[in-house]
Amino acid sequence: MSDDSRQTPPEAAGRGLSHWLSHFLDRLGLRGGGTIREDITDALAQGSGQLADLSAQERAMLSNVLSLRERRVGDVMIPRADIIAVPADATLDEVLARFRTAGHSRLPVFDDSLDDPRGMVHIRDFLEFIAGQAKAEPTTGLSEPALHDLAAVDLTRTLADTKIMRPVLYVPPSMPAVDLLVRMQATRTHIALVIDEYGGTDGLVTIEDLIEIVVGDIEDEHDLEEAPTIAPEGEGRFTADARATLDELKQATGIDLSDDPVAEDVDTLGGLIVTLAGHVPAKGEIVAGPGGLSFEILEADQRRVKRLSIVQRSSADEDGDRPAETG
Known part of the structure; x- marks a missing residue:
């Protein structure tokens, strides 16, 4: 042979x-x-x-395919702060409400915190369970089954009691994105939790996130059109989502911080501001930045900055702030 x-x-x-x-x-x-x-x-x-x-789109996709093995899971994951999940002891009513507001078909499930994951719940399994509890029975003499009796569904029952949770993958942030894609295909599991070196949950990756590396953003009928992450509010003023990248800051203001030492280990405006301030600034706090920029915090909690205002001072303003030279 x-x-x-x-x-x-x-x-x-x-x-x-x-x-x-x-x-x-x-x-x-x-x-x-x-x-x-x-x-x-x-x-x-x-x-x-x-x-x-080859069209421009085909060349871009081919280039993205070739660069796929250089991308790590940590580069494409949804950060922990943005993960939408449900506790295992949530009631079915609470899970239903979370599915309505989340806009996702899969939700991670945890016990005490995201560092203690139990798996995930798929909306199809959830609806199948609800339909099963409604007990639609065929009626004698009728070709169509009777309507579901939703009043028979106990919405106070906890998610853990339903036994409908499915396993998720657990991967390190250093794992190549292409390896995770292959593993998801092989296991038919489309969601993975990114675990740090201490066993805590660092982020989340879906198969859609990995495919979007190659084909670009995928939007369905329920995706809302997102507002720009950095929007002009007048001359030299902008409002921004703290998750906006430094590349987006450069596009909006023309200020490139890629060579600035303070931005060496950060990717987002939120990370930059926390680095500059040395702490998570509170709402209303103003943080001076490089390149004639200043940041006012519009929305924040104890863990992170969410929204901010950017003021870009002109060269004339900067010159006026300097003490006059004496001869």
Whole structure:
């Protein structure tokens, strides 16, 4: 028996994909002396005329696929502060209300806190349980079953009692995003909790988050159009979500903080402000920033800044604040 016959399905699939990509490069005349990844990356970077048949969107997606293995779970996860979850002792009525406001089909379930996860509840399992409790029975002589008796559903029953929770995956933030995508496909589990080195919950990743790395944002009929994370409010003034990135700050104000030491280990405005202040500032507090920026906290709690106002001083204002030189 040949070695090929002993290949596992993933190995065979990988070899088939490699052969297809090699053939693809040969047809385009892009086959060089490097690896397939290097050849495609170089062709995309050089804007090769051989790729003219590919649209801008196709080239972007191909580039995103190649960069997928460089992305870590920690780069794409929903931070802990933004996780919408339910406690295991929540009543069915409370779970129903949370599903209505969350806009998600899956919710993590925890005991005492997010650091003690129990699994997740899927809205389909939840509705199936409710329908089962409503006990719709066919009526003799009628072709259609009787209407569900929702009054028979005990909405004070706890989620833990229903036994409808499903397991979730637990992964470290350093795990490559592509490895998590493969694992989700293999286990048919579309939600993972990101666990830090101490066993605490650091964030959450869904399969949709991973697919969006390649294809961009996916919105369905229930997604609301989001307001800009940084919105102008007049000359030199902006309101912003604290989750806005420093790249978005640069686009809005033209101020690039990427080389500023204070922004070396932060990605968001909230992180920048906490770093500058040395604590989580309270509502109404003003924090001076680099580049002639100042930040006024509009909304915050004990754990994080939520919304803020940005004031960008002009060069003339900055010069006026400096003491005059004496001759």
